[in-house]
Amino acid sequence: xxxxxxRAVGVDxxxxxxxxxxxxxxxxxxxxxxxxxxxxxxAHPPDVLAAVREVLETLGVADDATVPLGVAFPxxxxxxxxxxxxxxxxxxxxxxxxxxxEKGLGRDIHFANDADVAGVAEVRFGAARDQPGLTIxxxxxxxxxSALLYNGVxxxxxxxxxxxxxKHGKDAEAYAAYSAMERDELTWEKWAKRLQWYYxxxxxxxxxxxxxxxxxxxxxxxxFLHLLExxxxxxxxxxxxxxxxxxxxxxxxx
Numbered sequence: 001x002x003x004x005x006x007r008a009v010g011v012d013x014x015x016x017x018x019x020x021x022x023x024x025x026x027x028x029x030x031x032x033x034x035x036x037x038x039x040x041x042x043a044h045p046p047d048v049l050a051a052v053r054e055v056l057e058t059l060g061v062a063d064d065a066t067v068p069l070g071v072a073f074p075x076x077x078x079x080x081x082x083x084x085x086x087x088x089x090x091x092x093x094x095x096x097x098x099x100x101x102e103k104g105l106g107r108d109i110h111f112a113n114d115a116d117v118a119g120v121a122e123v124r125f126g127a128a129r130d131q132p133g134l135t136i137x138x139x140x141x142x143x144x145x146s147a148l149l150y151n152g153v154x155x156x157x158x159x160x161x162x163x164x165x166x167k168h169g170k171d172a173e174a175y176a177a178y179s180a181m182e183r184d185e186l187t188w189e190k191w192a193k194r195l196q197w198y199y200x201x202x203x204x205x206x207x208x209x210x211x212x213x214x215x216x217x218x219x220x221x222x223x224f225l226h227l228l229e230x231x232x233x234x235x236x237x238x239x240x241x242x243x244x245x246x247x248x249x250x251x252x253x254x
Contacts, residue, residue: 007024070251073092119137122239141216161177212237
C-alpha cells in the first residue's frame with residue numbers, strides 16, 4: 001500500500017449496511033473495492049464494532065494503524081460521543097462511541113456524523129467544491145441527513161431531517177425521505193411534491209446558495225430534481241453512496 005499520507009480508510013455505518021473502502025485523498029476517490037456487510041440486527045455497539053472489524057479485515061487494514069481511519073455514523077456526534085440514534089440501538093444515545101471504537105480496534109480514529117462526512121466529501125472533491133456562501137447537502141435515504149457548509153467550512157450536526165411538518169405532526173424525514181416514497185408506493189412525481197415542500201421550507205429558513213442531493217437515490221436525480229421549483233440551484237452529489245466513505249477518510253487525515 002502507498003504511504004498513509006495520501007490514503008486513508010473510510011467506514012460508513014448505516015441503519016441497514018456498513019460500507020468501507022481505502023480512499024486516495026489526492027484524487028478523492030476509492031483506491032480499493034467497496035466492501036459492504038449488513039448492519040447487525042438491533043445495531044448494538046459490540047455487534048457493530050465486530051462488523052466494522054470484519055470490513056477492515058476484508059480490506060486488509062484491520063491491524064495496520066499507519067493508515068488513518070475515519071468512521072461515519074447516523075447520529076449527532078459531539079467530541080466523539082453519540083447524542084442520538086437513528087435506525088440503530090438506543091444504547092448509542094450518550095455513548096462514548098469514539099473511545100469505544102478506538103479501544104476495540106486498537107487504533108486512533110476520527111468519528112463523525114454520516115451526513116456531515118458526506119458534506120466534507122462533496123466540498124473537497126465534489127459538487128460543492130469552491131462553492132462560496134452556504135451549501136446545504138441532504139442525503140435522501142432511510143431518513144434525511146444534512147450538512148451545512150459555509151465557504152467550505154463544515155457546521156456540524158445540523159439535523160435538518162427533523163424539522164417539523166405541522167400539518168401531519170411528523171418530522172420531515174418521515175414524510176419526504178426516500179423510504180417514504182417506497183413505503184407509500186409513490187411515483188417520482190408524487191414524491192417530488194413532498195420534496196418540494198421540504199426544500200422550499202429549508203430554502204426559506206436558510207437562503208442557501210446551493211443544494212446538493214446525496215444518498216443512493218441521487219443516481220436517479222434525472223427522475224425528480226427537474227420537478228422542483230426553487231430559487232436555489234439544486235444538483236446531485238458527485239460521490240453519491242460513496243460520499244460517506246470518502247468524507248470519513250478525508251476527516252481522518254485532517
